Amino acid sequence: MNSQIEKLLLLQELDLKIRALNTRLKVIPVEIKKISAETQNEKEKFTLRKGALMSEELEMKKLEAGIKEKDELIRKLQSQSGMIRKNDEYRALMNEIDNVKKGVSNIETEELILMDRIQENRAKVKDIESKLKDKEKHAAEEEKELLDIENKIKIEKQNLTGKRPQYTTGISSENLPPYERLLSKGAGTPVAEVKDGLCSNCHLKLTPHTTNQARKGLLARCDNCAHIIYMKD
Ligand SMILES: [Zn+2]
Numbered sequence: 001m002n003s004q005i006e007k008l009l010l011l012q013e014l015d016l017k018i019r020a021l022n023t024r025l026k027v028i029p030v031e032i033k034k035i036s037a038e039t040q041n042e043k044e045k046f047t048l049r050k051g052a053l054m055s056e057e058l059e060m061k062k063l064e065a066g067i068k069e070k071d072e073l074i075r076k077l078q079s080q081s082g083m084i085r086k087n088d089e090y091r092a093l094m095n096e097i098d099n100v101k102k103g104v105s106n107i108e109t110e111e112l113i114l115m116d117r118i119q120e121n122r123a124k125v126k127d128i129e130s131k132l133k134d135k136e137k138h139a140a141e142e143e144k145e146l147l148d149i150e151n152k153i154k155i156e157k158q159n160l161t162g163k164r165p166q167y168t169t170g171i172s173s174e175n176l177p178p179y180e181r182l183l184s185k186g187a188g189t190p191v192a193e194v195k196d197g198l199c200s201n202c203h204l205k206l207t208p209h210t211t212n213q214a215r216k217g218l219l220a221r222c223d224n225c226a227h228i229i230y231m232k233d
Pocket of ligand 1: 199200201202203204222223224225226227
C-alpha cells in the first residue's frame with residue numbers, strides 16, 4: 001500500500017476518535033439542560049399546587065371571621081331584645097336573630113366542605129414536595145456525573161489532539177490539506193476503502209479507471225463523493 005495512504009489511515013483513525021469525542025461533548029450540555037428543565041417543570045407544578053392550597057386556607061380564615069362577626073351580631077340583637085316592649089317588634093327581632101343563625105349554619109357547612117378539601121390538598125402538596133426533593137437530589141447527582149464525564153472526555157481529547165502532529169509528519173503538503181478539507185465536513189471517512197468496486201464512504205460504484213488507479217496504489221478520488229480512496233493489497 002502507498003505509504004502516504006498508510007499514514008493518512010493512521011491519522012484518520014486518530015481524527016475519527018477525536019470526532020467521536022466532540023460528538024459526545026455536544027450532547028452533554030443538551031442532556032444537562034433537559035434534566036434541569038424537567039426539575040423546573042416539577043417545581044412549577046408544586047408552586048401552583050401550593051398557591052391553590054394557600055388561597056383555600058385564606059378562604060377558610062374569611063369564613064371563620066364571617067362566623068365571628070355573625071355571632072357578635074346575634075349577641076348584640078339578643079341584648080336589645082330585653083328592652084323591646086311591643087310584641088311585633090320583638091317578633092321581628094327574633095326573626096332577624098333566626099336569619100343570622102341560619103347564615104352561621106350555612107357558613108359552617110361551607111367550612112366543613114372546605115376543610116375536607118384543604119386536608120386532601122395538604123396531603124397532596126406534601127407528597128409533591130417530597131417527590132420534588134427526590135427529583136432535585138437525583139438531578140443534581142446526574143448533572144455532576146455528566147460534568148465528570150465531560151471533564152474526562154475533554155482530557156482525552158486534549159491527549160489525542162496533542163498526539164496529532166506526530167501523525168501528520170510525513171504526509172505531503174499535497175495530501176494533507178485535501179484530507180483535512182474532507183475531515184472538516186464532519187461526516188463520513190475522508191479516506192475510504194474500495195470494496196467490490198464500490199466506495200465505502202458513499203457506497204456508489206467507481207469507474208474502472210478510478211478503480212485501476214486505486215489498485216495501482218495511486219492516490220485516487222471517488223468519482224461521486226471525491227473522498228480519497230484506496231485498495232487493500
Ligand atoms: Zn465515494
